[in-house]
Amino acid sequence: MSDDIVGVLERELGAGAIVGPGHERLDDYGRDESPLPEFYPPLCAVLVESVDMASAVLRICAERKVPVTPRGAGSGMCGGALPVAGGIVLSTERMKKILEIDAGDLIARVEPGVITGHLQEAVEAQQLFYPPDPASLEYCSIGGNVATNAGGPRAFKYGVTREYILGLEVALMGGEVLRCGRRTAKGVTSYDLVAGFVGTEGTFGVITELLVKLLPYPPAAATILGVFSDVPTAGAAINALLRDGLRPRVLELADKNSVDYVRPKTRYRFPANAGAIVLIEVDGEPDTMTMQMEKIGMRCDDLGAIDVLAATEPAERRAVWEARRLISPALKEGWKIKVNEDVCVPRGRIVEMLARVDRVSAETGIATAVFGHAGDGNLHVNLLSNDNPDDPDVRAKMWAAAEQVFIHCVALGGTLSGEHGVGLTKRDYIPLEQSEQLIGWQRKWKAMWDPQGLLNPGKRLPLQRNACSE
Ligand code: 2HG
Ligand code: ZN
Numbered sequence: 519m520s521d522d523i524v525g526v527l528e529r530e531l532g533a534g535a536i537v538g539p540g541h542e543r544l545d546d547y548g549r550d551e552s553p554l555p556e557f558y559p560p561l562c563a564v565l566v567e568s569v570d571m572a573s574a575v576l577r578i579c580a581e582r583k584v585p586v587t588p589r590g591a592g593s594g595m596c597g598g599a600l601p602v603a604g605g606i607v608l609s610t611e612r613m614k615k616i617l618e619i620d621a622g623d624l625i626a627r628v629e630p631g632v633i634t635g636h637l638q639e640a641v642e643a644q645q646l647f648y649p650p651d652p653a654s655l656e657y658c659s660i661g662g663n664v665a666t667n668a669g670g671p672r673a674f675k676y677g678v679t680r681e682y683i684l685g686l687e688v689a690l691m692g693g694e695v696l697r698c699g700r701r702t703a704k705g706v707t708s709y710d711l712v713a714g715f716v717g718t719e720g721t722f723g724v725i726t727e728l729l730v731k732l733l734p735y736p737p738a739a740a741t742i743l744g745v746f747s748d749v750p751t752a753g754a755a756i757n758a759l760l761r762d763g764l765r766p767r768v769l770e771l772a773d774k775n776s777v778d779y780v781r782p783k784t785r786y787r788f789p790a791n792a793g794a795i796v797l798i799e800v801d802g803e804p805d806t807m808t809m810q811m812e813k814i815g816m817r818c819d820d821l822g823a824i825d826v827l828a829a830t831e832p833a834e835r836r837a838v839w840e841a842r843r844l845i846s847p848a849l850k851e852g853w854k855i856k857v858n859e860d861v862c863v864p865r866g867r868i869v870e871m872l873a874r875v876d877r878v879s880a881e882t883g884i885a886t887a888v889f890g891h892a893g894d895g896n897l898h899v900n901l902l903s904n905d906n907p908d909d910p911d912v913r914a915k916m917w918a919a920a921e922q923v924f925i926h927c928v929a930l931g932g933t934l935s936g937e938h939g940v941g942l943t944k945r946d947y948i949p950l951e952q953s954e955q956l957i958g959w960q961r962k963w964k965a966m967w968d969p970q971g972l973l974n975p976g977k978r979l980p981l982q983r984n985a986c987s988e
Pocket of ligand 2: 670890891
């Protein structure tokens with residue numbers, strides 16, 4: 519690895535682009551929102567402002583065999599943006615321009631550092647809709663969302679990020695720039711490289727521009743809160759609503775622990791007797807929406823809800839959603855250790871998965887909070903502890919419990935991650951779900967884009983013997 523890489527980058531890109539040794543912010547680039555106690559300071563972070571700068575960084579680093587870890591807003595929960603192999607961090611945080619919003623073509627063209635919530639506000643001002651709504655939407659970036667193929671509550675009706683990415687500009691290791699995809703609503707002329715890049719967590723290339731698909735803004739939306747006495751009844755109600763064929767835009771669950779931790783932090787008054795909450799949101803034309811609300815409310819009553827509350831006013835809905843998005847930060851603040859998983863099971867197995875999480879908690883004595891996108895089978899299983907986070911035995915116990923959760927999830931036909939990605943934290947558990955053959959083909963695919971293994975090394979796939987050092 520070149521010793522003088524920081525000096526070379528400074529000369530080529532200008533000192534203003536470099537957060538280098540001794541800079542008070544450098545350590546920030548060695549952390550993200552994952553539950554890892556370690557931090558991995560890079561040699562420097564390069565804050566690129568254009569595709570040309572990104573391409574130059576990737577050329578310089580490839581020539582000198584320096585590892586590069588791409589980074590968006592650093593809100594990832596699996597260590598995907600941590601420079602575990604050293605080298606440099608390539609941050610797109612300064613690439614914040616919304617280049618174009620076209621209401622006729624129903625597309626937006628944006629840089630990767632645009633904050634997802636800002637994109638939503640900008641398109642909403644033109645009566646347009648960008649549905650993916652990760653809970654971190656106020657601070658995560660659209661480039662990071664593409665890198666992880668982020669989901670969110672509205673994925674239940676509208677699908678995940680991949681469904682909204684029509685085209686990408688990607689800077690590749692070595693400096694080549696590739697543009698793939700299309701501006702049209704349909705198109706099958708080439709292999710679908712866009713889909714191939716989405717969700718690769720910066721291991722294939724660095725996204726420098728995106729063409730995003732938009733929808734017309736739904737004329738009206740309303741939120742319903744089904745209050746249940748316990749999680750099994752709420753889980754069974756979710757399954758029954760799914761079987762009814764109802765398609766609200768959101769079908770979320772939050773257990774008692776999740777609600778109790780967020781309660782003091784939010785303006786929304788959750789009912790005191792809530793043992794579990796089912797959060798449902800409908801949208802559409804006002805009259806059909808009202809019909810849907812009535813039907814869902816009545817069904818919740820039939821299915822054992824102790825209360826059904828409606829939030830139709832924008833201010834009240836904002837308060838509900840603010841509360842929902844605060845669950846994860848509230849738990850993080852409330853516990854010394856929060857190992858959060860995002861397993862996803864087939865919809866028919868939700869109730870069973872919830873029961874198995876309870877079993878893991880009873881067997882290990884580890885507290886849990888479960889919430890998230892239950893309608894998609896995507897459950898945020900949070901393992902919580904107030905033991906010493908620096909004690910390796912404590913951490914080993916937490917990860918052993920997480921492994922049990924993974925094993926149960928896979929046994930039910932599920933997958934380890936529904937939306938947060940693999941990064942570092944799930945990398946070594948992949949063989950629980952995937953065959954050697956499947957992992958082998960993914961290694962070949964990765965090697966095609968990054969033959970020297972320098973781009974975000976040590977992520978996404980289990981380490982091979984003699985692979986990069988950590
Ligand atoms: C959410 O849905 C996020 O709130 C965070 O995906 C989940 O902290 C978590 O477990
Ligand atoms: Zn989530």
